[in-house]
Amino acid sequence: MAGEKKAGAEKKTGDKKAAEAKPAEKKGGEKKLREKTRKPKKHHASRNPVLARGIGRYSRSAMYARKAMYKRKYTAPETKIEKKKKERPPATITKPVGGDKNGGSRVVKVRKMPRYYPTEDVPRKLLSHGKKPFSQHKRKLRASITPGTVLILLTGRHRGKRVVFLKQLATGLLLVTGPLAINRVPLRRAHQKFVIATSTKVDINGVRIPKHLTDAYFKKKRLRKPKHQEGEIFDTEKEKYEITEQRKTDQKAVDTQILARIKKVPQLRGYLRSTFCLSNGVYPHKLVF
């Protein structure tokens, strides 16, 4: 009898296990399905009918009960706060101190009290609106200037030269190139205001301009470490500008692409080699560029 029971029990447990396994699988499967096809919970309409505008039927405490807020108590995840409490930097530091009979070290506060309080507090500044730093200004570009346009530079050491426009940089300056082989203007920045845009355009459709050509790349570098006073300051600053190898490779990379396109247009190369000048009877306001 016992044996039978045991066998029976084993069988049952075996079956149960199998049975449990099956519904477990099913449940798991169902859960997965449920999770995937969970319907968005419909939000109940307001449980506080309106008597007049701004006045509800039930008080705050009644609403608390009606909305079952006693069931819905949420706390923010505590672990982050606990972590931050743990991670706080120490308030004091012990530092070694030299000298005899000094005790060897002192306990020093890391964040010290201010050593000076002004007699009058600094007045609060009024709120201003729309005053953005230069980096967030809106950059505009004239409609006549598109990639591939031939521009005439008006200022700088390359004044009067005709040059090909590549793109507008993040500060709003125009990236421009001679190309170098044509008129000795390297990859350079030009200011939109000091440039005449002609209506001649070179097709720069597939030209790839390297992405590292940004304002930081072109910015003038100045040394700032006047350790020596007066006499030697002038020596440390860069007297002569040296062309880095990187500039040469970048120039080559861009120019080969552009030169190919310039050669396709007859006389364009000679045009870019020439300089712009005014003469008698030539009035800029009457010229069509």
Added chain:
Amino acid sequence: VFKRFVEIGRVAFVSFGPHAGKLVAIVDVIDQNRALVDGPCSGVRRQAMPFKCMQLTDFVLKFPHSARQKCVRLAWEKENINEKWAATRWAKKIEAREKKAKMTDFDRYKVMKAKKMRNRIIKHEMKKLLKQASKKGKKLQKAQK
């Protein structure tokens, strides 16, 4: 002394005003200063126009005074004024002036190069001829001696 007269059918060129640059035919004379004018094939409605803004051309059409627009148009198209006008030096000069004003910077460069080349060729030929002439002169001098 005067070769072009204001008469019915005279084609005139409007030099200034709202219809500047167009051709009109004089249909009738209103008073000392104005004429009734019509330009069916040049986009000018029949209207009064002062003589001052008209410049007379060589063309005269044949239609009676105060003829309606249809007649003016027929006469105009019969004489083919539009084509004749385009062939005149006057019209060509106007066109050249307009083209020059529209020149872009690149065009100006191309013109400059073309002129330069042309002048070089001319100078070259000129020098050749001068050389020949001087050679001839020398030969004559020698012969005379």
